[in-house]
Amino acid sequence: MSLPKDSPLSSETVPIMRPPSCARGTSSRSLTPALLLVLLFHHLARIRGHMDDSALTVVENSEGGQEGGPNEEEALVVQPTEQWQTLKPGQTVPVGSYARLNLQTGQREVRLGEEQLKYWTQEHREEAESFFSPAELKEAMKKIKEDMKHLSKDTGQQDVLSSRHRLEELKREMDQMDLLVETDVQIMRRLLEQFNSSNTNAEQRLNILLELEYMVHQVDNAQTLCSMGGLQLVLAGLNSSDVRLQENSAFVLGAALSSNPVVQVKALEVGTLHTLLTVLATAQPLKVKKKVLFAVASLLRHFPYAQQNFLSHGGLQVLSELFRADGAGVLRIRIVTMLYDMISEKELISQTGFDQVLDASYKERVRQYSKVSLDGDLMETGWCSLVPQLLESTEHDYREKALQALLAMASMCLDQYRSDSSLQDSLLSLRDQYKDLFQSEMIQGEERDYYREIAKLIDALQVRMKTAWPED
Numbered sequence: 001m002s003l004p005k006d007s008p009l010s011s012e013t014v015p016i017m018r019p020p021s022c023a024r025g026t027s028s029r030s031l032t033p034a035l036l037l038v039l040l041f042h043h044l045a046r047i048r049g050h051m052d053d054s055a056l057t058v059v060e061n062s063e064g065g066q067e068g069g070p071n072e073e074e075a076l077v078v079q080p081t082e083q084w085q086t087l088k089p090g091q092t093v094p095v096g097s098y099a100r101l102n103l104q105t106g107q108r109e110v111r112l113g114e115e116q117l118k119y120w121t122q123e124h125r126e127e128a129e130s131f132f133s134p135a136e137l138k139e140a141m142k143k144i145k146e147d148m149k150h151l152s153k154d155t156g157q158q159d160v161l162s163s164r165h166r167l168e169e170l171k172r173e174m175d176q177m178d179l180l181v182e183t184d185v186q187i188m189r190r191l192l193e194q195f196n197s198s199n200t201n202a203e204q205r206l207n208i209l210l211e212l213e214y215m216v217h218q219v220d221n222a223q224t225l226c227s228m229g230g231l232q233l234v235l236a237g238l239n240s241s242d243v244r245l246q247e248n249s250a251f252v253l254g255a256a257l258s259s260n261p262v263v264q265v266k267a268l269e270v271g272t273l274h275t276l277l278t279v280l281a282t283a284q285p286l287k288v289k290k291k292v293l294f295a296v297a298s299l300l301r302h303f304p305y306a307q308q309n310f311l312s313h314g315g316l317q318v319l320s321e322l323f324r325a326d327g328a329g330v331l332r333i334r335i336v337t338m339l340y341d342m343i344s345e346k347e348l349i350s351q352t353g354f355d356q357v358l359d360a361s362y363k364e365r366v367r368q369y370s371k372v373s374l375d376g377d378l379m380e381t382g383w384c385s386l387v388p389q390l391l392e393s394t395e396h397d398y399r400e401k402a403l404q405a406l407l408a409m410a411s412m413c414l415d416q417y418r419s420d421s422s423l424q425d426s427l428l429s430l431r432d433q434y435k436d437l438f439q440s441e442m443i444q445g446e447e448r449d450y451y452r453e454i455a456k457l458i459d460a461l462q463v464r465m466k467t468a469w470p471e472d
Contacts, residue, residue, distance in 0.1 A: 084109040184221050188212065192228055202242055209237065209248035213255050222256040226266045230256075235275050238292075243285055250279075250291035257298035264303050273299060273309055281318050289322070289331060297338045304368035307342060311373060316381040323386055333398050336387055336405045342374060343408040375412040384413035388423045391430065396454065399430065403457040410464040417465050424465075431458045 078091045084100070087108040093099050099110045182190070194200050195208045212230070216222040225231070234256075237249025253272070256263050267273075276299070279292045296315075300307050310316075319335050322328060349369045378384070387409065390402035410417065417423055437443060438451040 078110055080110045080112050082112050084111045184215060184218070185224055188215060188221065188225055188230070189228060192230060192233060195233060202245065205237075206244055206248055209234075209245070209252050213248070213252045216252060216256040217258075219260050219262075222260050223262050225256060226263055231267055231270055231272065235270070235272060238275055238279055243288060246279070246284070246288045247291050250276075250288065250295050254291065254295035254298045257295060259301075261303070264299055264306065267299060268303075268306050268309065273306065273315075274313060277310075277313055277315060277318050280322055286327065286329075286331070290334070293331065293334050293338070297334075297341070300338070300342065302345060304345075304365065304372050307372045307374075308368075311377050316377050316383070320381045320383065320386060332390055333395075333401055336390055336401050339378070339383065339387075340401065340405040340408050342372075343405075345369070346372060346374060347408070378409060379412055384409060384416040385420065388417075388420060388426065391423075391426045396450070400454055400457065403454065403461060407457065407461055407464065410461070414464065417461075427458055427461065431455060431462075434458065 077094060078085070078087060080094065080097045084102075086102075086105075087093070087099070087110055093110050097110050097113050099108060101107075102109050191208045191211055195205055200208075212225065216225055231253075234249040234253045237245045238253075240246055240249070253267070257267060273296075276292050276296050280289060280296070284292075296310075300310055319339075323332055323335055325331075346369050349365055387402055387405050390398050390405075393399060393402075406413075406417070434451050434455040438448050438455060440448075443451065
């Protein structure tokens with residue numbers, strides 16, 4: 001019986017994966033002593049292998065791992081190479097590897113199988129050589145755990161100090177950023193200084209006014225601007241010979257006054273109303289008067305004391321002359337809207353819808369509005385005949401605002417309405433027009449509702465005038 005020298009079944013080893021077979025047809029009597037010896041060693045090796053395999057157990061160890069039976073090194077799966085290596089007790093052989101019993105040493109050995117050797121390249125050999133052994137890895141892990149324990153004790157205080165130091169640095173950086181960021185107060189102060197500087201030209205002043213207009217929409221900023229003397233600045237701009245400065249100064253003033261009672265009171269105290277009425281009464285471009293009207297409306301809104309001053313300074317007369325002027329156009333609708341708001345405010349404050357118990361200032365407001373003699377002044381300045389002229393406009397919005405104002409003034413102007421034949425003709429014509437519009441199948445949705453509301457205003461005015469419409 002002869003075998004190749006490199007075969008796993010050499011003359012010095014006996015494979016444990018499969019026992020040698022006897023030649024078919026050979027009787028037991030013809031077995032040689034050498035063959036009997038081989039079979040005996042093979043039998044002993046199999047018994048030892050079974051004992052080693054059955055001794056492998058896995059249980060929990062004290063560190064959360066597993067213990068009992070052999071240690072962790074013995075329980076590892078062996079990593080075979082292209083060379084024969086000795087198996088330690090408890091180690092298992094991967095599938096596809098060759099294993100043998102070395103008859104000279106009596107130990108089991110293992111190496112890669114033929115299929116594995118085909119793919120065992122030089123790169124794999126270099127990687128295998130660079131691997132750490134299981135024992136080395138285990139020792140390294142223990143050392144890391146010990147180092148971490150010592151590190152957590154020794155550097156804990158250092159970490160706290162480092163964190164505090166970093167927080168201090170961050171605080172200093174934030175303080176530096178605050179120094180670089182201007183607050184609104186600082187910005188407005190800087191803008192006012194630049195506006196008043198003799199080195200600032202007209203274009204720069206215009207840009208400053210635009211920035212201020214944006215900022216004073218905030219209530220606090222508008223009040224701060226007043227405390228800095230900003231009102232005097234914009235009033236000076238209204239008196240400027242530069243039309244652009246006049247327009248933008250009025251725009252800033254109107255924005256600051258809007259829904260800001262503190263600024264309204266302060267503006268009235270420094271004579272703002274007189275300046276605004278003067279600009280409206282003099283020859284000025286249309287764009288300037290538009291912005292000035294905006295400022296006047298903002299000053300008077302929900303401020304009965306300012307409305308009283310407006311009437312006493314001839315405000316309605318100024319507005320009536322402006323209404324009659326050629327090319328008034330868009331100014332007419334703004335004037336009528338402002339008058340309607342003033343009338344509505346006084347009517348609303350006199351209604352019983354207010355909770356007089358909860359609203360402590362109710363009586364005071366009623367007292368202040370009672371001093372606003374709006375009805376008589378409107379009649380004296382000819383507004384009962386001026387407002388109906390707005391119905392001649394082709395703009396639906398103009399007609400709507402005119403009808404609302406006519407209804408609001410009906411209690412004081414009813415006799416003039418009834419004697420005004422042109423007004424009656426206009427109402428008849430408009431009623432038919434808007435009736436056709438909201439009944440048209442071509443008009444749907446919000447547009448139809450809008451026309452229906454205008455028709456309702458016409459009907460309501462007819463009821464107040466007690467004028468019967470002709471039969472349809």
